[in-house]
Amino acid sequence: MTDMLLEVDGLHVSYGKAEVLHGISLAMKPGSILTVIGANGAGKTTLLNAIMGLIPSTGQIRYNGQPIPRTVEARVAAGLCLVPEKRELFGTMTVEDNIELGGFLRSKHEREQMQEEVYQRFPRLAERRKQLAGTLSGGERQMLALARALMSRPRLLLLDEPSLGLAPKIVADILQIVAELRTTGVSILLVEQNARAALEIADEGYLVELGEVRKSGPAAELANDPSLMEGYLGRQ
Numbered sequence: 407m408t409d410m411l412l413e414v415d416g417l418h419v420s421y422g423k424a425e426v427l428h429g430i431s432l433a434m435k436p437g438s439i440l441t442v443i444g445a446n447g448a449g450k451t452t453l454l455n456a457i458m459g460l461i462p463s464t465g466q467i468r469y470n471g472q473p474i475p476r477t478v479e480a481r482v483a484a485g486l487c488l489v490p491e492k493r494e495l496f497g498t499m500t501v502e503d504n505i506e507l508g509g510f511l512r513s514k515h516e517r518e519q520m521q522e523e524v525y526q527r528f529p530r531l532a533e534r535r536k537q538l539a540g541t542l543s544g545g546e547r548q549m550l551a552l553a554r555a556l557m558s559r560p561r562l563l564l565l566d567e568p569s570l571g572l573a574p575k576i577v578a579d580i581l582q583i584v585a586e587l588r589t590t591g592v593s594i595l596l597v598e599q600n601a602r603a604a605l606e607i608a609d610e611g612y613l614v615e616l617g618e619v620r621k622s623g624p625a626a627e628l629a630n631d632p633s634l635m636e637g638y639l640g641r642q
């Protein structure tokens with residue numbers, strides 16, 4: 407028996423002949439935020455895509471104490487939801503329609519209930535319901551991507567660099583929202599290059615370099631690790 411929500415054990419991923427993940431292992435408790443930090447090209451996006459089932463991998467992934475379902479569809483149905491780095495919103499559709507699409511697997515009643523919750527959490531989006539998604543600011547687009555993901559009532563949110571391209575003040579706002587989501591029972595696997603900000607809201611941290619876990623531990627410990635200061639924590 408395990409009390410872990412997600413356990414990744416010896417995960418390998420290759421693109422053609424090039425192996426980019428060389429046996430990654432991690433474990434995540436339900437209701438927690440785990441952050442994977444690391445430089446550009448370390449393999450963070452690849453890790454998320456493999457957990458979501460979007461690319462093939464070898465090794466074991468267990469979810470909720472069981473081998474994770476095989477297909478992406480079954481993983482979505484089991485409560486996984488990926489918010490990709492590019493957000494992938496429908497720019498020529500309204501905020502409202504983008505949000506509604508996120509709940510396509512749910513009943514009409516559930517969708518309406520979730521919409522209310524989402525608009526309460528993101529009042530900015532409520533104000534802009536009728537606006538086209540393509541006209542939103544970077545921070546608002548990230549909020550919309552999160553809101554759309556929440557419509558599927560996920561148990562495990564996989565967030566790929568939610569702070570990418572945002573001004574520091576907006577980064578803080580977005581990560582605050584991510585921290586608050588945990589209180590609703592959603593678990594979050596947060597991939598970030600912005601290590602200091604991510605470790606501030608996370609419970610556990612993993613440093614990935616060149617497709618391997620170099621360090622892991624309580625986020626507060628990693629945030630004060632002198633060996634991470636130079637390369638990862640220096641920029642505030």
Ligand code: ATP
Pocket residue numbers: 421426444445446447448449450451452453599
């Ligand atoms: P970033 O912050 O730039 O997204 P990352 O840590 O998420 O970086 P990945 O995008 O997972 O890193 O990339 C890991 C490695 O795999 C890199 O060397 C990258 O060039 C390579 N890679 C990523 N996608 C592909 C692909 N589709 N085909 C071949 N190589 C790829």
